[in-house]
Amino acid sequence: MAAGSLIGRIALVTGSASGIGRSVCQLFAKQGATVVAVDVQEKANMETLASLLPGNNHCALTADISKPASVNELFEKIKDSFSAAPTVVVNSAGIIRDNLLVRATEENFDEVIAVNLKGTYLVTQAAAKMMLSEKVDCGSIVNVSSIVGKGGNIGQCNYAASKAGVIGLTKSASKELSRFNIRVNAVLPGFINTPMTDWVPEKVLQGIMKLIPMRKLGQPEDIAEACLFLASKNSAYITGACLEVTGGLNI
Numbered sequence: 001m002a003a004g005s006l007i008g009r010i011a012l013v014t015g016s017a018s019g020i021g022r023s024v025c026q027l028f029a030k031q032g033a034t035v036v037a038v039d040v041q042e043k044a045n046m047e048t049l050a051s052l053l054p055g056n057n058h059c060a061l062t063a064d065i066s067k068p069a070s071v072n073e074l075f076e077k078i079k080d081s082f083s084a085a086p087t088v089v090v091n092s093a094g095i096i097r098d099n100l101l102v103r104a105t106e107e108n109f110d111e112v113i114a115v116n117l118k119g120t121y122l123v124t125q126a127a128a129k130m131m132l133s134e135k136v137d138c139g140s141i142v143n144v145s146s147i148v149g150k151g152g153n154i155g156q157c158n159y160a161a162s163k164a165g166v167i168g169l170t171k172s173a174s175k176e177l178s179r180f181n182i183r184v185n186a187v188l189p190g191f192i193n194t195p196m197t198d199w200v201p202e203k204v205l206q207g208i209m210k211l212i213p214m215r216k217l218g219q220p221e222d223i224a225e226a227c228l229f230l231a232s233k234n235s236a237y238i239t240g241a242c243l244e245v246t247g248g249l250n251i
């Protein structure tokens with residue numbers, strides 16, 4: 001992709017303090033975007049901000065995307081700070097609370113749904129309203145779902161349900177918003193080397209690796225590149241799509 005493919009775009013990225021979200025911020029900054037990095041972890045998010053190619057008025061904002069009041073406040077701050085709406089949004093914030101169905105708690109389920117699904121919904125809704133009110137001509141929302149949302153996984157009933165929900169949200173929003181020049185797509189990562197997968201024991205990782213045709217975990221940069229493609233005008237005729245970035249893993 002040509003360098004500078006996001007020049008002049010304001011890009012809001014949630015989950016920006018770590019893993020995939022941080023990598024998206026770094027790549028988007030290199031591509032000329034003004035990055036609005038959003039995370040609940042303030043200190044780590046400031047580290048992301050410090051790691052961005054300088055010069056484009058990037059900012060780091062603290063918000064809990066699972067809370068409507070926090071999301072409202074976030075968009076008020078964005079309105080105050082910038083004269084235009086973000087035309088790129090990447091919803092990467094997410095959590096896991098893994099356990100077998102018969103052992104998992106209702107609290108685990110509620111937490112995972114609140115961040116992964118409701119949080120993605122709240123940010124998508126607020127961003128869409130702002131883009132609609134400004135009649136943008138090239139909006140792009142990219143939701144980070146998971147291959148587990150398509151195929152399920154042992155120990156991840158709550159997570160798989162949340163990520164399947166993100167796919168349904170993406171497809172529905174794309175049908176509503178495409179005629180207003182706002183595309184909505186999802187990326188479905190496989191197993192990616194981030195703090196989210198750090199806890200996986202080596203033995204389990206070796207088992208997972210055997211299922212991946214490319215025989216290796218993905219890197220956050222692999223997902224960032226897919227997000228860049230969907231954010232940029234290179235994917236101008238793609239909406240409602242689910243792009244699998246899994247090294248061939250198809251569970």
Ligand SMILES: NC(=O)c1ccc[n+]([C@@H]2O[C@H](COP(=O)([O-])OP(=O)(O)OC[C@H]3O[C@@H](n4cnc5c(N)ncnc54)[C@H](O)[C@@H]3O)[C@@H](O)[C@H]2O)c1
Nearest residue numbers: 015017018019020040064065093094146189191192194196
């Ligand atoms: N790592 C993988 O193998 C993998 C695979 C498939 C999908 N995903 C998805 O990719 C996304 C990013 O995951 P990652 O691997 O980078 O994980 P990560 O744990 O490294 O990063 C997640 C970030 O989300 C932030 N976050 C959590 N709750 C939040 C909230 N309520 N409000 C704002 N920010 C919040 C965290 O602080 C963290 O910075 C997630 O949605 C995850 O489900 C990851």
